[in-house]
Amino acid sequence: MDILTPLSLDEALALKAERPDAQPIQGGTDVMVGMNFDRLRPPALLNLNEVPELRGWSRENGTVRLGAGLTYTEAMAPDLAAVLPALAEAARTVGSPQIRNRGTIGGNLGTASPAGDSLPPLLVEDAEVECASVRGVRRISLGEFVTGVKRNALADDELITAVVVRPSGAPQTFMKVGPRNAMVIAVVSLAVSAGDELRASFGSASPRPVVVRAPRSEASSFPDRVAEAASPIDDVRGTAAYRRHALRVMAKRALERCLA
Amino acid sequence: MRVNGVEVEADCWEGESLLFALREKLGFPGAKNACEQGECGSCSVLLDGILVCACLVLAAQADGHDVVTVEGLAEGDRLHRVQEAFLTAGAVQCGFCTPGLVVATADLLERRPDPTDDEIREALSGNLCRCTGYAKIFDAVRMAARDGSG
Numbered sequence: 054m055d056i057l058t059p060l061s062l063d064e065a066l067a068l069k070a071e072r073p074d075a076q077p078i079q080g081g082t083d084v085m086v087g088m089n090f091d092r093l094r095p096p097a098l099l100n101l102n103e104v105p106e107l108r109g110w111s112r113e114n115g116t117v118r119l120g121a122g123l124t125y126t127e128a129m130a131p132d133l134a135a136v137l138p139a140l141a142e143a144a145r146t147v148g149s150p151q152i153r154n155r156g157t158i159g160g161n162l163g164t165a166s167p168a169g170d171s172l173p174p175l176l177v178e179d180a181e182v183e184c185a186s187v188r189g190v191r192r193i194s195l196g197e198f199v200t201g202v203k204r205n206a207l208a209d210d211e212l213i214t215a216v217v218v219r220p221s222g223a224p225q226t227f228m229k230v231g232p233r234n235a236m237v238i239a240v241v242s243l244a245v246s247a248g249d250e251l252r253a254s255f256g257s258a259s260p261r262p263v264v265v266r267a268p269r270s271e272a273s274s275f276p277d278r279v280a281e282a283a284s285p286i287d288d289v290r291g292t293a294a295y296r297r298h299a300l301r302v303m304a305k306r307a308l309e310r311c312l313a
Numbered sequence: 314m315r316v317n318g319v320e321v322e323a324d325c326w327e328g329e330s331l332l333f334a335l336r337e338k339l340g341f342p343g344a345k346n347a348c349e350q351g352e353c354g355s356c357s358v359l360l361d362g363i364l365v366c367a368c369l370v371l372a373a374q375a376d377g378h379d380v381v382t383v384e385g386l387a388e389g390d391r392l393h394r395v396q397e398a399f400l401t402a403g404a405v406q407c408g409f410c411t412p413g414l415v416v417a418t419a420d421l422l423e424r425r426p427d428p429t430d431d432e433i434r435e436a437l438s439g440n441l442c443r444c445t446g447y448a449k450i451f452d453a454v455r456m457a458a459r460d461g462s463g
């Protein structure tokens with residue numbers, strides 16, 4: 054196995070074009086679990102830790118650009134939490150301090166699990182994913198980026214470079230149901246924002262991202278609409294019926310919280 | 314990479330974790346190996362001053378970086394105050410979880426010298442202990458915080 058460690062984004066894209074079989078590794082909190090258990094043996098790993106362009110976040114004329122290497126700990130910091138509060142709440146529920154210090158937004162999108170906690174809060178903010186290759190840069194909506202359970206729209210030679218959001222400033226929140234407060238994969242999760250338009254997106258309740266939208270005047274029927282939009286399954290963490298019920302209850306509470 | 318301030322070099326299999334390299338190649342058995350999936354925290358170390366699970370860091374990712382293990386907290390023969398507090402409070406039974414808890418506690422007290430109970434709970438939520446039931450661990454953290462402020 055080869056370890057490739059580019060020192061700039063240009064170098065990273067050149068290497069990815071040369072070695073499309075190289076698996077990116079950022080925080081490693083998903084990749085290393087696979088490696089440690091022999092489930093993952095890519096011919097090469099592309100270590101993105103030394104690419105400065107992927108770090109941190111910045112403001113760009115009205116939008117916020119989250120580097121693919123933004124950690125959950127960074128997303129929880131007060132300056133960014135003020136701009137994207139639901140994302141900060143979601144980040145706080147991820148794993149443990151150790152996981153939040155290493156795990157990244159880019160890695161969460163790379164994994165594209167329906168349980169990925171960064172997805173619902175980014176979806177209600179209509180986030181776009183910036184994908185880059187030596188061929189150029191494109192932006193696609195997060196909803197289109199995730200094409201199925203653990204599948205995404207990246208081409209073999211592409212990397213996720215950033216997530217771009219135009220913060221709505223709307224009251225918003227994130228909730229997650231799990232067996233304890235730390236270290237839980239969501240049984241079901243929900244992000245709600247309540248601006249002029251009500252928006253909701255859930256985790257662990259559909260194979261692909263869904264954003265439910267309604268005018269603010271329809272707040273009373275909104276929890277039912279959220280529950281109906283889900284297509285949950287039965288699995289070891291919970292039943293479909295429970296997930297749907299939990300979504301309805303959570304949506305009601307989330308709206309109360311946001312509209313209070 | 315530098316481990317506890319000393320430049321070291323390891324001849325690693327490309328896919329191995331920092332935890333494996335520390336324990337098996339570099340002679341730092343302090344970080345423990347239990348779950349290898351980020352769940353137990355017994356492998357906690359500081360990477361460039363940030364608390365991480367060494368089992369989830371690719372050894373090659375630590376190249377050129379600073380690693381501090383539990384072995385690096387004590388100064389010579391003098392234990393770190395967190396280590397002292399764990400001993401005094403009786404927060405150690407089998408001791409397997411202790412190195413990870415000590416590193417996580419040292420990291421917490423570095424950022425929050427006087428943590429609330431909720432802050433302690435959150436900071437240690439990634440460290441499992443199967444023996445002590447956590448009450449004594451809490452005592453130890455509070456004791457270490459007091460020792461630091463006094």
Ligand SMILES: Cc1cc2nc3c(=O)[nH]c(=O)nc-3n(C[C@H](O)[C@H](O)[C@H](O)COP(=O)(O)OP(=O)(O)OC[C@H]3O[C@@H](n4cnc5c(N)ncnc54)[C@H](O)[C@@H]3O)c2cc1C
Nearest residue numbers: 079080081082083084147148157160161163169170213351
């Ligand atoms: C103990 C534990 C608890 C966890 N708890 C949660 C939780 O509560 N909620 C949650 O959502 N997740 C959780 N996770 C999963 C994981 O931490 C997250 O998915 C995290 O966001 C992954 O980020 P990473 O940087 O570590 O990804 P990595 O492991 O480095 O990569 C993950 C995937 O993304 C790809 N990738 C990474 N960066 C890029 C890029 N720039 N371009 C293209 N592809 C890329 C990789 O090739 C890989 O397929 C947990 C994991 C562990 C071990």
Ligand code: FES
Nearest residue numbers: 348349351354368
């Ligand atoms: S061995 Fe690393 S967290 Fe358990």
Ligand code: FES
Nearest residue numbers: 406407442443444
């Ligand atoms: S003392 Fe045995 S696991 Fe904590």
